[in-house]
Amino acid sequence: MRLSKRERQKKLQLALEHEPFLTDEEMARRYGVSIQTIRLDRMELGIPELRGRIKHMAEKNFDHVRSLYPEEVIGQVTELKLDHSAVSELEIREEHVFARHQIARGHHLFAQANSLAVAVVDAELVLTATASIRFVRPVKLGEKCVAKAKVTQVSPSRTQVDVQTYVMDETVFQGIFDVYRSKEDQ
Amino acid sequence: MRLSKRERQKKLQLALEHEPFLTDEEMARRYGVSIQTIRLDRMELGIPELRGRIKHMAEKNFDHVRSLYPEEVIGQVTELKLDHSAVSELEIREEHVFARHQIARGHHLFAQANSLAVAVVDAELVLTATASIRFVRPVKLGEKCVAKAKVTQVSPSRTQVDVQTYVMDETVFQGIFDVYRSKEDQ
DNA sequence: TACTGAATTAGTACTTGGTACTAACACGTG
DNA sequence: CACGTGTTAGTACCAAGTACTAATTCAGTA
Incomplete structure (x- = not known):
């Protein structure tokens, strides 16, 4: 065989x-x-x-020509205080879930959190260096994910951003992002 | 007439x-x-x-739609041994990079690795639980990322998958994925 | 009115990429 | 050995065509 x-x-x-x-x-x-x-x-x-x-x-x-085009930030940013905190919302739609069981693929939650973590940092060039993440519970079709990012540490070339994502008041995702930042700090 | x-x-x-x-x-x-x-x-x-x-x-x-649409695995799978190892390739295109400096957004590399880690596991329902990841060096437009996944540990309901992503023979991304697996293992 | 050329219709053989179904075979295992 | 799973083989059939030939219809004119 x-x-x-x-x-x-x-x-x-x-x-x-x-x-x-x-x-x-x-x-x-x-x-x-x-x-x-x-x-x-x-x-x-x-x-x-x-x-x-x-x-x-x-x-x-x-x-129906879908226009889900490369967004700068995945999800919609609702709050933004540079180098401090930010919030974004993402509604889980068909294109985010496994067809079989309607559960969101992990990388969409990650993308929401990651792009928010990058967006909150005020610098010319911002790249994720490392991240430690946890998918606390599965997210289903139709749920609205609210990601809250907080800057927790700043060093000369790195910024640490913690992101918690909620559905209603339940945590569904946690991530600690260590983000690299170019010195042209703006 | x-x-x-x-x-x-x-x-x-x-x-x-x-x-x-x-x-x-x-x-x-x-x-x-x-x-x-x-x-x-x-x-x-x-x-x-x-x-x-x-x-x-x-x-x-x-x-046009390809990169935006719900693919089971992000990138193209070239090798697959269920519950053992898998390889996928992803070429970094316009839609994957920051317009400013042509560097791939982290979550695309994550998505490639994450979806491969999920695909390699042979079960009905497979979800990422936690992950620890590292973006070793930035990936630029046009580069081809080859992700190699290896199953490193199997317990009753969890599988650990290590993923290394290379451009040529240079490591650009590393991730350890702890993946939840439903018991209907067959 | 008969004729002619364009337009239309009819019909056949063949193609692709299948469905739906039946039957047979291969082989690994209890 | 029988059994089940997986695989292969083969048949009849289908949609929506192509490619081709032949017959028919019609409109306008000699």
Whole structure:
């Protein structure tokens, strides 16, 4: 057996997200299995056929052109005191969650916190150096995450920022960010 | 004659711009002509068939939407051994960097590593619990980040995954992920 | 009115990328 | 040995076409 069934299916799923234009034939060739096996895999994974996938993509972008474009800060900044504190809000939408169980992917919470930590520091060049983070509880579709950043330490080239993210008054995420700052301190 | 040939062709062309998902059959029905007439019209106007049109639309928007859309794994998975190791590649593009100095935002590197750490674990429900990360050196526009994940510890409900990300053979990011895993391990 | 050329329709064979289904085989394990 | 899982093979069928040939219709004119 070249690959276990689970591995093949996982790879298949991932490959299709990246290259949705693959035919069953091409996938069968890639994994060295028969076309029927690929079809069975798609069935089990609930992946529609090539034309369905293509059509879905085309439709999706045709009528509602989503503009979730590279934002400077992930989420909406509601408070900002440079080198002191900041707050941002992020509502968890479809594009943030795992389709299966509607739980937000960790890196979106991280992105909200990280970009806020970077934004609160007043310098030309600000980069995250290290971070220690904790996902306290899963966040679900529709919940609003309020991230609160506080600057806790400042040294010549580093700033430490603590971020706590809440849903209502429950903590869902904690992070300590050690942020590098260029000397042209503005 | 219901409509002159010229009129029909003009209408057809305009209709397709607005509703590119029409089949020849549907158009034939609408204009009260045979399917062959519609096909001849498309030939003369140089309009490709339905599938070609759909595919073209999907392709056009694919590159654009790709980086913004919920991918299971950020970057392209090149190796995957479930519960053992995995590798993914991510090329740093415009949308990943700070416009000012062309340095990648930390959360994209995090996202690549985090999603890989989650993907390598073989379970129904996998969530990041905690992580300790370090951005070793800034990554610039155009660089290709290769993230290598290794499972280092497995306990009943947790898996520890270490991720190192390289540009060429230089480490740019390190992360230790403690990942929660649901018991329905199969 | 008959004729002609353009326009239209009809019909066949073939293609792609599948679905849906049935049957057979391979093999690892109790 | 039988059993189940996984895999492969093969058939009939489908949508939405292409490519091609042939027949029919129609409009305007000699």
